[in-house]
Amino acid sequence: MTAGPRARRRARLTGVGAYLPERVMTNADLEALVDTTDDWIVSRTGVHERHIAAADQATSDLAAGAVRDLLRRTNVRATDVDLLVVATSTPDYVLPPCAPIVGTMTGMDTVAAYDTNAACSGFMYAIAQATGMIESGMVRTAVVVGADTLSRITNWDDRGTCVLFADGAGCVLIEVDEGEPGTGILGVEFGSDGSGFGDLWVPAGGTRTPATASTPHGESCIQMNGREVFRFATRILVESSQRLLDEAGLTIDDVDLVVAHQANERILDHASERMGIPREKVVMNLDRVGNTSSASIPLALAHVHDAGTLEPGSLVLMVGFGAGLTWGSVLVRWEPRG
Ligand code: COA
Secondary structure, X not given: OOOOOHHHOEEEEEEEEEEOOOEEEEHHHHHOOOOOOHHHHHHHHOOOEEEEOOXXXXXXXXXXXXXXXXXXXXXXXXXXXXXXXXXXXXXXXXXXXXXXXXXXXXXXXXXXXXEEOOHHHHHHHHHHHHHHHHHOOOOOEEEEEEEEEHHHHOOOOOHHHHOOEOEEEEEEEEEEEOOOOOOOEEEEEXXXXXXXXXXXXXXXXXXXXXXXXXXOHHHHOOEEOHHHHHHHHHHHHHHHHHHHHHHHOOOHHHOOEEEEOOOOHHHHHHHHHHHXXXXXHEOOOHHHHOEOXXXXXXXXXXXHHHHOOOOOOOEEEEEEEEOOOEEEEEEEEOOOOO
């Protein structure tokens, strides 16, 4: 495919899809597992319940559920999709990547497909990649998925983490558009700080410390320095958003909705206060889904879409942050198909 003048080719976000596994785990269920209370979980995190994958479900199953939902909602044919990116930290296997499996499950038989891992920022990185490929003329239609099955790497004996994490998948459709400037995906801001890698990690199971029969279970699960991550999240959410708005020549008053990573209600409250945006413009669905990592932002987007708050023309600021440490923000004008 030959690339035309760059300024005229834009990437437009035109649809959303979502999938949550059937099983709901409430705070009362957690009270039976660890020394915690509904009151503690709600007041410190905002989470009331979350969805947990069935024993025979893996990340590709959740991702395929979200992609099918997207294709149904948008009337796009699977064979019209050129690129499928799955952002995940919990692929079905170390090899192969999830995305080709998801492609085959959803009828995208020969689609260009790969995974990307930037933890809870992964969906933002994946959108940035798809946007770059569309704007450069490499592809015309991309499906970007965020999917994670964190329950498989959660230590269900650790009350400091097991109350937070959950499973799910969400996705968006990104299409080429030869429209006017000011439409589509308007900007991206992202970065990382690897010095904080140990603040949120799974110590064993990678190439540095392969898991063996004698590896303690907790070493193969998420470990977190909650206070440090909280500090990082509240700082970077505000800083990354501000840098992106400055770059785009916009202010927070221009933004209709902030769709930030659903990690903790207190982080969202803090962001609303520091950014000077009314709390009702900061989307929250973590009360029902918990922290689903890569799936968190597209699930929140689908939530506001279904609630009718995401209107055509809305300016949406999406912000992700998480392990790495990593972060990423995307500014987009919501322009659905049809
Ligand atoms: N139930 C009851 N008590 C709990 C608990 C639980 N589920 N988890 C921790 N506690 C206890 C601690 O043991 C500690 O007790 P102590 O004072 O006797 O030692 C006390 O509560 C306070 O713990 P602390 O870790 O200081 O709580 P906190 O106010 O920082 O809240 C988090 C903990 C995890 C909710 C909070 O740090 C957080 O949200 N961090 C960010 C996490 C995040 O967003 N991660 C993902 C980013 S992608």
